[in-house]
Amino acid sequence: MKRASILVGMVALLLTISIAPALAQEGQSGGEGRLQERLQERWEFVQKRIELIITRFNNNQQRHRETYERVKAAVEEFLEKMKAKGYDVSKLERDLATWEGMFEEFARDYRAFIEELEKIAALSPEQAQGSFYSLLREARRLLQVVRQDAVEIRLFYQQTIRADIQELRGQLPESA
Numbered sequence: 001m002k003r004a005s006i007l008v009g010m011v012a013l014l015l016t017i018s019i020a021p022a023l024a025q026e027g028q029s030g031g032e033g034r035l036q037e038r039l040q041e042r043w044e045f046v047q048k049r050i051e052l053i054i055t056r057f058n059n060n061q062q063r064h065r066e067t068y069e070r071v072k073a074a075v076e077e078f079l080e081k082m083k084a085k086g087y088d089v090s091k092l093e094r095d096l097a098t099w100e101g102m103f104e105e106f107a108r109d110y111r112a113f114i115e116e117l118e119k120i121a122a123l124s125p126e127q128a129q130g131s132f133y134s135l136l137r138e139a140r141r142l143l144q145v146v147r148q149d150a151v152e153i154r155l156f157y158q159q160t161i162r163a164d165i166q167e168l169r170g171q172l173p174e175s176a
Contacts, residue, residue: 043125050121054114061110064150068103072096075161082168092164099156106149113142 075096083089116139123132 039125043123043128046128047121050117054117054121057110057114057117061107061114064106064110068153071157072100075165078165087168087171089168092161092168095156095160095164099153099161102149102153102156106146106153109142109146109149113139113146116142 075092079089079092079096082092116135120128120132120135120139123135
């Protein structure tokens with residue numbers, strides 16, 4: 001769904017940019033003002049689509065953050081209970097710190113992606129003809145980085161933190 005909405009907006013912009021030279025030649029015969037008006041209308045449509053996409057990604061980032069905070073709180077609560085019972089939780093503490101660092105990197109990359117989209121939305125129709133493709137390419141690259149960060153965070157939790165928790169449950173407390 002996200003890819004489709006991004007694709008629709010980008011296709012509309014690409015069509016506008018690709019037909020602009022032909023329309024400009026047509027406009028030289030008397031419709032120059034109409035051409036500029038049509039380009040402006042199309043660009044405003046594309047800007048609204050980009051703003052919608054930015055809003056959607058910001059909402060998704062908030063959802064990611066809430067999920068992370070909820071899971072982190074549950075793991076920390078478990079960690080404190082196990083520590084109080086005398087278990088050795090040092091490995092889980094280290095892995096939890098690593099996981100937190102991964103999430104901070106995810107947040108930085110996500111912010112860079114949103115900033116790139118905001119740069120695209122801030123362009124004028126004339127600027128878009130020159131730099132739109134390069135900015136779009138960079139935004140797509142950053143989106144891939146963000147998605148890879150999310151996968152790494154999820155895998156680290158599933159493969160490392162859960163394994164640490166299972167290992168702790170199998171231990172005998174040091175105080176025993």
